Amino acid sequence: MQNNDFTVEELDSQHTAQLPGRQLLAAVSLLGIPLVGLDGVNVNVDTKGPNWLGSIGQV
């Protein structure tokens, strides 16, 4: 190598890396609120309705 050429350490230290992915998310967990978050509400339960409605009264 010529004088003042890069040393092996300098060459080895040249940085390479993957940039982290940018996957922007939309959490849709809140869609569960209307289904499972009604236990604090006072309601008149229609006992002839589907079974899941009856379960609200048991919580």
Next chain:
Amino acid sequence: MTTVLAEPTGSRPPDRTVPRVALGIELLGAYKDSGCVEPPWIIRRADGQMLEVSPLLHRLAASLDGERDLEAVASRLSQELGRPISVASVEYLIDTKLRPLGLVADSATADPLPSRQALLGLTLHAGVAPARLVRAVTTVLRPLFLPALIVGALAALVFVDVWLVLGGGIAPGVERLISEPALLLLAVALTLMAGGLHELGHATASRYGGAEPGVIGAGIYLIWPVFYNDLNDSHRLDRRGRLRCDLGGVYFNVVFILVLAGVYGVTGFEPLVVVLAVQHLAILQQFLPFVRLDGYYVVSDLAGIPDLFGRIRPILSSLVPGRSPAKAVTVLKPKARAIVTAWVLTTVPLLMASLLFIAIRLPSLVATTGRSIGDQSTALLAALRHGAVQGAALSGLQLVLLAVPVVGIAVTMARAVDRGRRTSVHRRLGRLILSFGAPRG
């Protein structure tokens, strides 16, 4: 920005003495508005993978045009650097740095690089809308990011919120949903639609700024069902452009709210107000900066540091008295260092507290979930037996909602264990290698 397109491989065998970069490589220059004192330089591969490299390697890649031989490349680099670099050094850099990254036309690496498993990253996922479709749709929606429209939408949001609060709030809508459970399916469908629109918002912001959005998909993030948009290409944008991408999702939530409010104004259909209120909560949730939701990327882009989680250990280590900070810390500009440190000091305790909470509550959560799955399965079977389609659909939906967190926790824990095991193996291997190299006495 420099774009370099090499000739397709196969037209003639690549000459290793006259190297050229691989097909579709884009040399994008320094990372814009970086939080590092010396910003990394970035290169985009044809498969969309973004790489950060030193300025020297970026310059070297720019010299590999398939016309210059190694000597001419070394001569050009020497001129640019103001320092001699030999042919041997150029060859060494090509062989040890560029070729393994698949950046040289004769690279054996045609496959994508092994992806870095990001800490607290997206786990299970699958594409729903391909990049081509996303591009077509965002081309139409791009004008929504004109500044005047954004200001108008935000002003309209304030007006709608005041109007709804004064008009009786969500109570009538909740009562209607309870009395007519079939409407819940509509509410869920609208909420899902909002999730998809949120991702379109990110993608459209990306297109507006000049970056190509990738696929939109669905998956599980930690314990939540999520939609996602691959915005790798937005690394090429400046801070303003990246922040526009980060906030584009919630902006589309706002647009969705305005459309729903308009429909409600015309029809008076109360359940829409409940969906609208849920959208407000969804927007607030998106601003959480502690996991990889939009708020995380906002903090990351304000600091100019793409991977905040990668800085946790060095930042914490730098806070130990008497210990000199690692290079990952000293390379940060003062403002970036302050932002990242504040983020680390709030995120680490919060995540640890959350983990502790989950660990304590896990037995109870598992028991409740198991019981609920049993109940819903029974209800689902009964509904199916009686031909009650709506009841079956609701039970099925609740079963899915119950299963998602269970799958999410299982996958996240499995990944954490795997990560820990691999780290431990690497450490042991490292110690073994060091012990061989250590002086014997």
